[in-house]
Amino acid sequence: MSTGTILKLNAAQLTDGTFLISATDSHHLAVASEELASFLFAWDEQSFYGTFLARNEEGLLLSPREALSFFIDPPWLRHVLYEPSESFAACQNTALLIQQCLESASFLPDFAAWKAGYPGWRFADEPPELPDSARRWLSAVIEEMTANRSEVGRAWEQLQIEYPALTVTGEELSPHLQEQEWLQSIGWLPDLTPFRTCLQLLEDPEGENDWTLQFRLQDREHPDRLYPIEPSPLFHKNGGFEEIPVAWQAYSDRIDRDLATCVEVMPWLMPDEASGRIRTRLDNEHAWLFLTTSSLQLVQAGIHVFLPAWWEQVRRTKPRLKAKIKSQAGSSGPSFLGISQLMDFEWKLALGDVEISEAEFAQLLKQKQRLLKIRGQWVQLTPDLFLQMQDALKKNRGKNALTLRDVMNIHLRALPKEEDGFLAEDDEPQQQLALEVELNRPLQQLFTQLQQTQKIPLLAQPQAFHGTLRNYQLAGSSWLWFLRKYRLGACLADDMGLGKTVQFITYLLYVKDNEEQSTPSLLICPTSVIGNWQKELERFAPSLKVVIHYGNHRKRDEAFLSEIEGADLVITSYALSHLDEQELSRVHWNAICLDEAQNIKNAYTKQASAVRDLRANHRIALTGTPIENRLSELWSIFDFLNPGYLGGLSEFTQRFVQPIERDQDKTLIAQVQRLIQPFLLRRVKTDPSIQLDLPEKSERKEFVPLTAEQGALYETAIQDMFARMERASTMERRGLILTTLTRLKQLCDHPALILGEIQAQDEVGRSHKLERLLELIEDIRQKGERCLVFTQYIEMGNMLRRVLIREGYGPVFFLNGSTKKEMRDEMISRFQDPSEDVENRATVFILSLRAGGTGLNLTEANHVIHFDRWWNPAVENQATDRAHRIGQKRNVQVYKFISLGTIEERIDEMIERKQSLSQQIVGGSESWITELSNAELRELFALRHEWMDTRR
Amino acid sequence: MxxxxxxxxxxxxxxxxxxxxxxxxxxxxxxxxxxxxxxxxxxxxxxxxxxxxxxxxxxxxxxxxxxxxxxxxxxxxxxxxxxxxxxxxxxxxxxxxxxxxxxxxxxxPRTLKYSAALLVPPFKKGIQYLTGSHTDTWRDGQLDASASVAEWWRFFESWTRNLPSAMESFRASSELFSSYENLLGIAVSWPPRRASLFAVHATLFHLNLLQEFVLTKRHSHWSQELSQSAERLLSNLEGLLYYWDPSHLDEDDQKALNETKQLLSEWKNKEYLSVFEMLAYQLLWWNLLQAPAWVQEESEELDLRIADPATTPAQLETYRMLKALFLVMDGKDQDALEIWLANQQLPLAFYLPLLKSFARGQEWERFLEWTHRLERLIGTADQAHYRFVTAIWREAMKQLGREQECGTRLKAFLPGSFAEYAAFLFEHQHYREWLDLQLSYRIPFPEIQAWNIKAIEESNPPLLLPLFLSEVNRLIDERNRPAYKEAIKLLKKVRSLYSKLNQELRWESYLELLSAKHNRLRAFQEELRRGNLNV
Incomplete structure (x- = not known):
């Protein structure tokens, strides 16, 4: 129990007016601030029992008002002995005096304080031994009360509106002002004058540089009664008051004083003191001064001012800088070259509806024209504004001149009109002028067409095209062709299977038909689909001369140039685009097309930069993945298509990628989409306008139990991993997890895969997946149909092929990364060709997911079997779409094999829940797994025993 | 069995x-x-x-x-x-x-019940009860009952020749009491009155010796062991005098008393008197040397010395302290207290013999007057003394029919009376006072019983706000997560209190301010969120 129940209290007023309360206990030790708060304010509800009092290391800091109520009625504990020191007791006394003063309202504004620059107050009748600090305390208390949002605060605000003189302090107060007058001006003392003096600024209806200042007396009782007076002191001394009420004539002194105040505020009203004449005709310069500064000073000095009604409007108008594109630009259509094209502008400063050029502005400034009437509207021109304009122009001229890219950027990023109006309400003065672009007619049209694809003229199907194009395909080709005319890069991102290939082929035909042939176009695509392209080109546009630049026998150096001489299209792979950069960069290509453009998604790879550096008249990207949601990938592709359009990568990351990934900022997402929309065409199969008649696709999951052998191996693998993980470094841990993951997945397929058996015994009986596969294929064969089997593991593919052939399903094709291109083409064409002999034409086509997942066209199969699972359903779907695409005539049946109780089932659950399908997972890498904790790993990997096969 | x-x-x-x-x-x-x-x-x-x-x-x-x-x-x-x-x-x-x-x-903490036995010395009548295990070790003839006081003292001197050095080498208090109890053994078979007077002098002598020892060998430092020895000697002295029967004194007794008076009057000439010696001086004058003439003589002598301008300030202080006793004897209690209370060093024990004496004489008014003046000393005394005095005090109140006031008057004896007073306040549902008391003594929140809080919550919930809020502050100041979790729990109670009082707005502004005050404490903010208390 504490015996420190005696507190010796000290108080001191600090220089800023706050009070420091400190205390020592019975042992003369300082009491900590926290403790002091709970000792002194234990029952003080206001401060939440001392919780929210300001404090420093020495003690509590009370505002003047808090201190007042504390000293008068301390919310003390009754079981603590408080011993006030002398200073404390003195504060208590002063507090009492102030309290009495406030209660009896015997205080008044302290003119001296107001003159010194702050609103102070003093005691009406000052008690004799009042300490110096008391006045300051009183003032601070009242200030605190008026600053408060309470009733007093509101009343004070109201008072300030009624008596603007209250806000005038320090040097702004006229040195000639007497206290009595001042008290009247702030409404403290009643002003018994029956009128107030008013000034009104009138514009001359005729001239543009002519204003009249009207002096009037306003009847306080009837504010609508205004009496004009002659602002000459001599005048009324001579008794010239015909129109003024007789009773007012006694107050001529007051009129004199008010007039003197006016001259004091606006010395230029009386240029010649001797004459004593006040001038009432003003030019623009003086009118502007009156409107901007003098009027406020007059009001504060107690003179009423009537301003023209439009002034407020003018004051609030926000100037903008407007770039008007000169009329000829863009008018000649195709001559208009690319996104980096410099634009020719005429700059104007826009003030409301009024626009003035830089030269005009400079001229007006020179004439000291700050207030200007243009087309019946007054506008305000300040040197500041001119500087801002020059500043802005400097930034947008010469080296920094605006290009088509900037114009598009400004135009597309600008907010819709109504939001613009909203922003104008912002009362912070903007340091930078808002930039606005006014498009000329051709550009206007171009932009409309870019934003609304259906406004692009639809071209007819080229004569040379063999086959029939669907409508949307024609639209796509026309769109590519339209963008080509403006040299704007295009990204065709149609859904898988909508025929991006034929659209590009059609585009090539348009180019051949409509332009003088100069150099060939270049197509860069993944190796696995080169053959496919070749086949499609032969089939749909045999008139195009195609050169495949691929393989060990490809031509180099000069031979390359002669090889491609006269060709329409050169096809090469991504790998070669980098290896053979030297050859490829010697040509200025008619067009460059990237198939599966996501291959350059990593902007920093040599491949990507090699591709970006190639020169071409037009750039096209084809991709089937929805790139608009993958921002950095998007940037890479767009930087290839329209270099610089989205700015530098780091700028783009800072501006969009990070905030969007962090906050999912909707407006930023919308902004990005507005920016890319003109250059991106994406249709999906479900679009009603597509009218695709693809057959249905139905999916089925095949859940298969593990065999006892698989189960035992599975357990061992996991235990082995956790055992070895204990001693593993971080890097080793990662490696260990990834190997184990692979082992587990392979195990689910077939135990022989991890046992390294070259020729496994009893292959079928050891994996129910394999058993099930054989049953399925038997069914399919019975129906005379064909199937694709995807697996991630080469060995599995080999085993499948071996087993299937042995079981009499041969021939069986197996396409993987190491399959030679000729072999691929051979296999695909044999599989796809219905005229092929049954003996040569496989029923089953095994593909490795990685090599066979994209680009191939295998519509002859209408069954797709995924022998093992992949994290990303999109990758599986892409693979499925080898069969489910244009050309497919039957319903497609998809089977997904899942081993029960294993990691595969866990993967499936995660995909189903769509949970934690973060970017990384979707990206297809497995590295995220390595970052899991041991417990999470166990949860993910562990074998759920209820699904173990117990048949053996 | x-x-x-x-x-x-x-x-x-x-x-x-x-x-x-x-x-x-x-x-x-x-x-x-x-x-x-x-x-x-x-x-x-x-x-x-x-x-x-x-x-x-x-x-x-x-x-x-x-x-x-x-x-x-x-x-x-x-x-x-x-x-x-x-x-x-x-x-x-x-x-x-x-x-x-x-x-x-x-x-x-609990109260002690009054009984007359409290006022009795802790040992029974007869000096055999003071000799400890030292009995019958005496050969006859060394000293007999007829010897004079001066002879006793000479004997004491020679008897304790080696005592100071033994006290220095071994445990001082043991040596002292061994010598003391041995000495008392001499008189066990003496006539009781003689024996008891002998014991009084033996006690005084040893007290003197102890004082001397502390002064010369311990640089005036009274260690706990030594002051306990002094207290024990004084307690014996007090007991001996309690049992002293002043009736039918024979000539020898008178002579011995006279000698005792002579000896004691010499004490005021000592350069330095310890509190213990002053107490002994008081006990003797109060109980033994009551003869009016003697009292008057001593009192006047003190007056003379106090008035003497040659007296040094230190001596003056001693004289005044001694004189105060004679003021009490004269019924001028307030004047005496004026002198004694000015000396802040005097412990409650100093006053106890007088208090007990008042109680024995059933001078209840006087007793209450004294306890009133001694409130602070009683409140800060150790628990044994506190319980002892308040037991008699209660009896005094009871005797005067003021039993009802006891509860509220306990406040005067804080902090000693804390437990009793708190129990009283709570029992009589003075909840605000009760909470005030807890807050004043900064009783840690966990030590406050849940049933206390529950009772207050049922009768006057807003009273709990200061308690809860200050505990929240304390918990947050601990700056660790378990404390934050506790704070959140308490905050939920605060919320329900405010909502019970229909002051949801007040709660919201509190929470907002609290969150803002501690916006740097990330863990605390996290706990706020976790508790769904974020603003």
Missing amino acids: LQRELTRDQAIQTGEQILEVLEGQILERGYTYFSNGVVFNTRVEDEILLKSDVQGTQVYHVSLNMQNVQESTCTCPYSRLCKHIAATFFQMYSVFENPRHFLARSQQ
Whole structure:
């Protein structure tokens, strides 16, 4: 129990007016601030029992008002002995005096304080031994009360509106002002004058540089009664008051004083003191001064001012800088070259509806024209504004001149009109002028067409095209062709299977038909689909001369140039685009097309930069993945298509990628989409306008139990991993997890895969997946149909092929990364060709997911079997779409094999829940797994025993 | 055996009585005896007498009266209920209940019940009770009952020739008391009055010697051990004088008293008087040397010296302190207190003999007046002294018919009276005062009982806000997550309090301010969110 129940209290007023309360206990030790708060304010509800009092290391800091109520009625504990020191007791006394003063309202504004620059107050009748600090305390208390949002605060605000003189302090107060007058001006003392003096600024209806200042007396009782007076002191001394009420004539002194105040505020009203004449005709310069500064000073000095009604409007108008594109630009259509094209502008400063050029502005400034009437509207021109304009122009001229890219950027990023109006309400003065672009007619049209694809003229199907194009395909080709005319890069991102290939082929035909042939176009695509392209080109546009630049026998150096001489299209792979950069960069290509453009998604790879550096008249990207949601990938592709359009990568990351990934900022997402929309065409199969008649696709999951052998191996693998993980470094841990993951997945397929058996015994009986596969294929064969089997593991593919052939399903094709291109083409064409002999034409086509997942066209199969699972359903779907695409005539049946109780089932659950399908997972890498904790790993990997096969 | 002869109820009921009348210290010592297994032959006689033999310094025979514990007896020298009785009680109680729990309970703050026995010295009449184990070691002839006081003192001097050096080499208090008790052995067979006077002088002599020892060998530093020795000597002195029978004094007695007076008047000439010596001086004048002429003589002598301008300030202070006693004898209590209270060094023990004397004389008004002036000393005294004085104080209030006021008057004895006063306030539902008390003494929140809080919540919930809020502040200041979690729990209670009071807005502004005040404490903010208390 504490015996420190005696507190010796000290108080001191600090220089800023706050009070420091400190205390020592019975042992003369300082009491900590926290403790002091709970000792002194234990029952003080206001401060939440001392919780929210300001404090420093020495003690509590009370505002003047808090201190007042504390000293008068301390919310003390009754079981603590408080011993006030002398200073404390003195504060208590002063507090009492102030309290009495406030209660009896015997205080008044302290003119001296107001003159010194702050609103102070003093005691009406000052008690004799009042300490110096008391006045300051009183003032601070009242200030605190008026600053408060309470009733007093509101009343004070109201008072300030009624008596603007209250806000005038320090040097702004006229040195000639007497206290009595001042008290009247702030409404403290009643002003018994029956009128107030008013000034009104009138514009001359005729001239543009002519204003009249009207002096009037306003009847306080009837504010609508205004009496004009002659602002000459001599005048009324001579008794010239015909129109003024007789009773007012006694107050001529007051009129004199008010007039003197006016001259004091606006010395230029009386240029010649001797004459004593006040001038009432003003030019623009003086009118502007009156409107901007003098009027406020007059009001504060107690003179009423009537301003023209439009002034407020003018004051609030926000100037903008407007770039008007000169009329000829863009008018000649195709001559208009690319996104980096410099634009020719005429700059104007826009003030409301009024626009003035830089030269005009400079001229007006020179004439000291700050207030200007243009087309019946007054506008305000300040040197500041001119500087801002020059500043802005400097930034947008010469080296920094605006290009088509900037114009598009400004135009597309600008907010819709109504939001613009909203922003104008912002009362912070903007340091930078808002930039606005006014498009000329051709550009206007171009932009409309870019934003609304259906406004692009639809071209007819080229004569040379063999086959029939669907409508949307024609639209796509026309769109590519339209963008080509403006040299704007295009990204065709149609859904898988909508025929991006034929659209590009059609585009090539348009180019051949409509332009003088100069150099060939270049197509860069993944190796696995080169053959496919070749086949499609032969089939749909045999008139195009195609050169495949691929393989060990490809031509180099000069031979390359002669090889491609006269060709329409050169096809090469991504790998070669980098290896053979030297050859490829010697040509200025008619067009460059990237198939599966996501291959350059990593902007920093040599491949990507090699591709970006190639020169071409037009750039096209084809991709089937929805790139608009993958921002950095998007940037890479767009930087290839329209270099610089989205700015530098780091700028783009800072501006969009990070905030969007962090906050999912909707407006930023919308902004990005507005920016890319003109250059991106994406249709999906479900679009009603597509009218695709693809057959249905139905999916089925095949859940298969593990065999006892698989189960035992599975357990061992996991235990082995956790055992070895204990001693593993971080890097080793990662490696260990990834190997184990692979082992587990392979195990689910077939135990022989991890046992390294070259020729496994009893292959079928050891994996129910394999058993099930054989049953399925038997069914399919019975129906005379064909199937694709995807697996991630080469060995599995080999085993499948071996087993299937042995079981009499041969021939069986197996396409993987190491399959030679000729072999691929051979296999695909044999599989796809219905005229092929049954003996040569496989029923089953095994593909490795990685090599066979994209680009191939295998519509002859209408069954797709995924022998093992992949994290990303999109990758599986892409693979499925080898069969489910244009050309497919039957319903497609998809089977997904899942081993029960294993990691595969866990993967499936995660995909189903769509949970934690973060970017990384979707990206297809497995590295995220390595970052899991041991417990999470166990949860993910562990074998759920209820699904173990117990048949053996 | 006991199990069959007694019931649990009897044991518990006896225990309640024990708690009322036995000091915690005594119970603790009794428990040690009991747990050392020195209580034998415990048996019940006449249904209500619990008898036993306890092996202490000697074997003592205890008779514990279970119907009226105050009536219990023991053959040991201690005049009040002793540790042997306590040990016997524990022996019996342990058959039915856990004696450790009982002991723990006895160490809690509790009130002591008044009984006249409180005012009796702690040892029985007769100096044989003061000699400890030193008896019969004396050959006759060294000193006999007829010797004068001056001869006693000469004998003391020679007897203790080697004592100071022994005290220096060995444990001082043991050596001192060994010598003291040995000395008392001489007079055991003397006529009682003579013996007791002898004992008084032996005590004074040893007190003197102790004082001298502290002054010369210990640089005036009274270690706890030595001041306890002095207190013990004074306690003996007080007891001896209590039993002093001033009637029928013979000539020898008168002579000895006269010598005693002479000796004592010399004391004021000493350069330095310790508090203990002053107390001894007082005890003797108050109890022994009451002859009006002597008193007047001494008092006047002191007046003269006080008035003497040659007196040094230090001496003046001594004279005034001594004079105060004569003021009390004169009925000028306030003047005396004026002098004594000005000296902040004087402990409550200094006043105790007088207080006891008032109580014995049933001068209840006077007693209350003194306790009123001594409030602060009583409140800050150790628990044993506090309990002792307040037990008599209660009796005084009762005697004067002011029992009802006791509760509220306890406030004057804070902090000593904290537990009692808090219990009183709570019992009478002075909840605001009760909370005020807890807050004033900064009682840690966890020490406040849940049922206290519950009762207040039912009768006047807003009173709890300061308590809860200050605890929240304290918890947050601990700056660790478990404390934050506690704070969140409490904040939820605060929320429900505010909502009970229909002050949701107040709650919101509190929470907002709190969150803003601690916006740098990320863990705290996290806990706020977790508790769904974020703003």
